[in-house]
Amino acid sequence: MYHQVRRLCGVFKIYTFTEMSEQNIKTYTLEEVSQHSDVDSLWLIIHDDVYDVTKFASEHPGGVEILLDWAGQDATDGFEDANHSLDAREEMENYKIGELCQEDRGKQIETNDNNKW
Ligand code: HEM
DSSP: OHHHHHHHHHHSOOOOHHHHHHHHOOEEOHHHHHTOEETTEEEEEETTEEEEOTTTGGGOTTOHHHHHHTTTSBOHHHHHHTTOOHHHHHHHGGGEEEEEOGGGTTOOOOOSOOOOO
């Protein structure tokens, strides 16, 4: 019995939860996200998750302009400052396309535009 189980495990690799998560979640660099910074392709980073809000932007109750201000960048502070409801936090899951890669977490991409507000 023990040997049969071992043989089965050899054929059908048993994945741990972490391995499965790592396989299914796409990761992006800051550089990649920064390429999507206008109405035609509008990505945001919020809490190290990456969102494609291109289709949602025109319906955003807070307006499209504020999303454009943060397009292609880490918008976590802006998102939290707006005190979004639980409904909004659930809705954003629909636009999640992946996560920021580990190496780029905590970094900000260099821009010449430091006056956002
Ligand atoms: C996927 C991302 C986002 C989703 C799904 C989302 C969704 C929403 C929703 C549903 C509301 C209506 C109020 C509420 O239910 O909380 C709202 C309002 C608002 N959002 Fe967002 N939002 C997103 C990202 C952002 C970001 C990145 C910012 C700022 C940088 C922002 C700024 C605002 C502002 C200023 C309001 C108006 C608040 C008010 O009038 O009281 N949102 N958003």
